[in-house]
Amino acid sequence: MANTAHAHAAAAQGETRRDFLLHSTIAVGAVGTAMMVWPLIHSMNPAADTLALATSEFSIAGIAEGSGITVVWRGKPVFVRHRTAAEIEQAKKDDTADLRDPMTDAKRAQKPEYLILVGVCTHLGCIPLGMKPSEPRGEYGGWFCPCHGSHYDTSGRIRKGPAPLNLAVPPYQYINDTTVRVG
Amino acid sequence: MSTEKSRLMKAWEWHEQRLPIGSFLDHSLGSKYPAPKNLNYWWNFGSLALFMLVTMIITGVFLAMNYTAHVTLAFNSVERIMRDVNNGWLIRYMHSNGASFFFIVVYIHIFRGLYYGSYKPPREVLWWMGVVIYLLMMATAFMGYVLPWGQMSFWGATVITNLFSAIPGVGDAIVTLLWGGFSVDNPTLNRFFALHYLLPFVIVGVVFIHIWALHVPGSNNPLGIDAAPADKIPFFPYYVAKDVFGLGVFLMVYFAVVFWAPNMMGDPLNYVPANPMVTPPHIVPEWYYLPFYAILRAIPDKLLGVVAMFGSILILFVLPWLDRHPVRSASFRPIFRIFFWIFLANGLMLGWCGAQLAEGLPLILSRIGTFWYFFHFIVLLPLLSWIETPKPLPASISQPVLSPAE
Numbered sequence: 001m002a003n004t005a006h007a008h009a010a011a012a013q014g015e016t017r018r019d020f021l022l023h024s025t026i027a028v029g030a031v032g033t034a035m036m037v038w039p040l041i042h043s044m045n046p047a048a049d050t051l052a053l054a055t056s057e058f059s060i061a062g063i064a065e066g067s068g069i070t071v072v073w074r075g076k077p078v079f080v081r082h083r084t085a086a087e088i089e090q091a092k093k094d095d096t097a098d099l100r101d102p103m104t105d106a107k108r109a110q111k112p113e114y115l116i117l118v119g120v121c122t123h124l125g126c127i128p129l130g131m132k133p134s135e136p137r138g139e140y141g142g143w144f145c146p147c148h149g150s151h152y153d154t155s156g157r158i159r160k161g162p163a164p165l166n167l168a169v170p171p172y173q174y175i176n177d178t179t180v181r182v183g
Numbered sequence: 184m185s186t187e188k189s190r191l192m193k194a195w196e197w198h199e200q201r202l203p204i205g206s207f208l209d210h211s212l213g214s215k216y217p218a219p220k221n222l223n224y225w226w227n228f229g230s231l232a233l234f235m236l237v238t239m240i241i242t243g244v245f246l247a248m249n250y251t252a253h254v255t256l257a258f259n260s261v262e263r264i265m266r267d268v269n270n271g272w273l274i275r276y277m278h279s280n281g282a283s284f285f286f287i288v289v290y291i292h293i294f295r296g297l298y299y300g301s302y303k304p305p306r307e308v309l310w311w312m313g314v315v316i317y318l319l320m321m322a323t324a325f326m327g328y329v330l331p332w333g334q335m336s337f338w339g340a341t342v343i344t345n346l347f348s349a350i351p352g353v354g355d356a357i358v359t360l361l362w363g364g365f366s367v368d369n370p371t372l373n374r375f376f377a378l379h380y381l382l383p384f385v386i387v388g389v390v391f392i393h394i395w396a397l398h399v400p401g402s403n404n405p406l407g408i409d410a411a412p413a414d415k416i417p418f419f420p421y422y423v424a425k426d427v428f429g430l431g432v433f434l435m436v437y438f439a440v441v442f443w444a445p446n447m448m449g450d451p452l453n454y455v456p457a458n459p460m461v462t463p464p465h466i467v468p469e470w471y472y473l474p475f476y477a478i479l480r481a482i483p484d485k486l487l488g489v490v491a492m493f494g495s496i497l498i499l500f501v502l503p504w505l506d507r508h509p510v511r512s513a514s515f516r517p518i519f520r521i522f523f524w525i526f527l528a529n530g531l532m533l534g535w536c537g538a539q540l541a542e543g544l545p546l547i548l549s550r551i552g553t554f555w556y557f558f559h560f561i562v563l564l565p566l567l568s569w570i571e572t573p574k575p576l577p578a579s580i581s582q583p584v585l586s587p588a589e
Contacts, residue, residue, distance in 0.1 A: 041360070044374065050364045070460065074365035077460050120366075123485055125345035126338065127462040146464045147342065148480055148541055164485045 055183030057175070060114055068131050070119060073182045077119035077127055078170060079143075080180070083154065088112045090141065091155035101166045105155040108169050116180065117156040118170050121145040123163035128152060143167065209419070211394065217415035218422055219404035221580050225299075226402070226422075227429035228292040233390065234430060235285040240383050242278040243327075250330065252376035254369045257332035258456045276445040282324050283448045284437050286471035289317065298523055300511030301403040307503040309396035314499045316389050321472070321496075323382040326375040328469060333453030338466050340367045340375070346479075349489040366459060406580060407512025414580035465540060473537030474530050478556065480541040481549040491553065498560050505560055508568035515574040519567050522559065529555045 056073040060080060063069055068081035083091070091105040109115045121128050128143035128150070129135035138144030138151035140159045145152075150161030157166040172182045199205055209215045249268050251260040264271035293313070296302055302310035329340045344361050348354040363370030404410055416422075440447060448470055452463050468476050475492050482488040498505075513520040533552040539545035577583045 044360050044363050044370075046359065046362075046364045047370070050368075050370065054365075072460070075368050075459060076366045123345075124342040125348075126342065126466065127460070147462065147466050162480075162483050162485055162488065 055181055057179060057181045059178050060180055061178040063114075065113075067133070070131050071182070073118075073170065078182055079115070079117045079119040079131055079156075079167070081115045081117075081131070083109075083113055083115055087141065087154040091153065094140075094153055094155065094157070097159075100158050100164070103155075103157065103166060108155050108157075108166075110172075110174065114180075115154075115156060116170065116172055116182070118168040119143075120168070121147065121150055121163055122158065122165040122167065123148055123150055123161070128167070211398070212423070213419040214417040216398065216418040217412065218402050218418050219410040219580060220414055220416045220421075221404050221406060222402065222422065222425075223405050224425075224429060225291070225295040225405075227426055227433075228288050228295060230426040231288045231430065231433055232285065232292055234433075235281060235288055236383065236386060236390065239278060239281050239285060240387075242274050242281060243380070243383065245274050246278055247380060250376075252330070252373050254332060254372055254457070257330060257372060261331045273441070276441045279449065280437070280441050280445060282327065283469070283471065284433075284440075285320065286324070288433075289320065290471070293317070294527060296403075297526075298513045298520075299403055299405060300407050300506075300508075300513070302503050303506070303511050304503065305400045306396075306403065309393060309400075310503060311500060312389055312393040312396055314496070316386055316393060317499075318496065319382055319386050319389065323379060323386065324469065324471070326379040326382070328453075329372065329375045330379060331453060332372065332457045334455045334457055334461075334463050335450045335453040335466070337367060337457035337459065338462055339468055340371065342466055343468075344371075346489050346492070349486045351486070368459075403511065404580065405512060405514065406577060407510060407515070408576055408580070411579055467538055470534065470538075473535075474533035474552075475537070477533040477537035477545075477549040478553045480537075481546070481553040491557075495553075495556060498557070502560070502564075506564040506568055508571060508573070510573040510576065515576055516567070516571055517574065518571050522563055522567070525555075526559045529559070 054074055056071060056078070058069075058071045058080070060069075060082070063080065063082040065082050066084045066087075068079060070077045070079055072078070088105070091108075095104045095106075105112070108117075119127050119131070123145065124147065126145050126147035128138075128145040130137040130143035130152075136144045138160075140151050140153035142152040142154045142156055142159075144150070145161065145163065148162050150163035151159050152163075152167055153159050155166075156169075158164070170182050172180055175181050195205070206215075246264065249260065249264050249271065251257060261275070264275050266272075268274075296310065296313070325339070325343060329336045344358055344367065347361065348358045350357060359365065361371070362368065363374060401410065401415075450467060450469075467473075475495055478495050479488045479492040482491050508516065508519070510516055513523055529552050533549060533556065536545045536549035536552060541549070
């Protein structure tokens, strides 16, 4: 108690050595705590084995015009649609339409015939319908998300509903004419 | 016999001097806690909520002994609990329906507080702790619902975790952190199980603070006036007896559902194993989230929808400063009382809307309901605290009974 009283009296006279010790102790403690907290939080990020599954390869040879396939990449569906000439034409025509997330069709498909998209609605992560012939494709002929009613066009661009962004184009490359690697 | 008894008493006193746990309990919920003598049956729901919390923890611990938190095993381990584990069906149905009944009890407890002004000075911090408990309950229930790894578990988890992607800039990084991957998957299930086991004990801690904060001013009462010491009776035996009677009635309803309608409040789709490649056509959260889900879908913008949904709960924190009317109880506020019932009806309507597809009439109603929800808090309550003339308050709890002419 006496020491504390002495320290307070000293601080009042402008002597700040104890203040310095106090503040530097708190600072070191705070930095030390933060250095321990980060490894814990970062342990919740994707682990090495999860990251190792980050690419998928598939063949596009058997996809008939007007239909598509769904492949799995990083635990998510990837839509591969073999578009008809009319769909490509419509997508190019809509480049100049009033788009919420403007992007030209040419930038969204390396080869216009094959549109490759992450099949996850950009609203809250449902899988849009439109890959099977029996499913609705929405008002713009692309995909329709049943959860909260987002409509995507033949280029996978958001046209109507609550989703803020177009269906994402994953990083991909053509390994040869009929094989694609995503990721 | 008498010597034996006095030895036992001596041993108890010896222990009390070293750890006064008996005295602590007596002051907390016993004969040393004076409570207003006019508490009605709406005041039963605090102790019922505590009972449900304990029930959920006990049944949950026994479920955890037979549950496996892995995507390939979780669904089957729950089915094994239902079919093979001795009394597993009883423990699981008590737990799954217990969540619903916990929320029923807590919603009544909250609306009791709203009606009788229990959030007003000097009980603001008590109210805050209640809102914190409510938020923790929602998080715990959400993660618990994911554990059986059915279709609704998976897609509920996907939609709810994606809410955080609406945060500008860091949203996607936060969602990846929550998932521990690129979609809801095994790491997500594992951490949800760990947190689902942890959070109930955090709730116990906050409940402790909630009851502590209750004991500083003491219980509110149906008249909403400060109770004089002469108007109080000891919690034990009076309110313990009343609470136990209420508990008996409550248990009849709870177990009637557990035994005869255990899947009434559940979604049949959750008996279909999770399939990350197929979204069910109509994702519905559990009933206790429905009003907030309706608010989320009422707004056609992702970020604003999420902000409105979280805001609709967080606004409860500032309620004591939105409603500044000096009279607590709605019994003496005729205008407020009307709007209280409209607010309750509006909440039920939003709940109905949340269970429908977001189009047509339900969408229009949820927009009206969302508007009214915030209008009630932001405009009506401040306005009423300014203009409403209350009915005359009694001078004490006893006064209207002893001398009604005054």
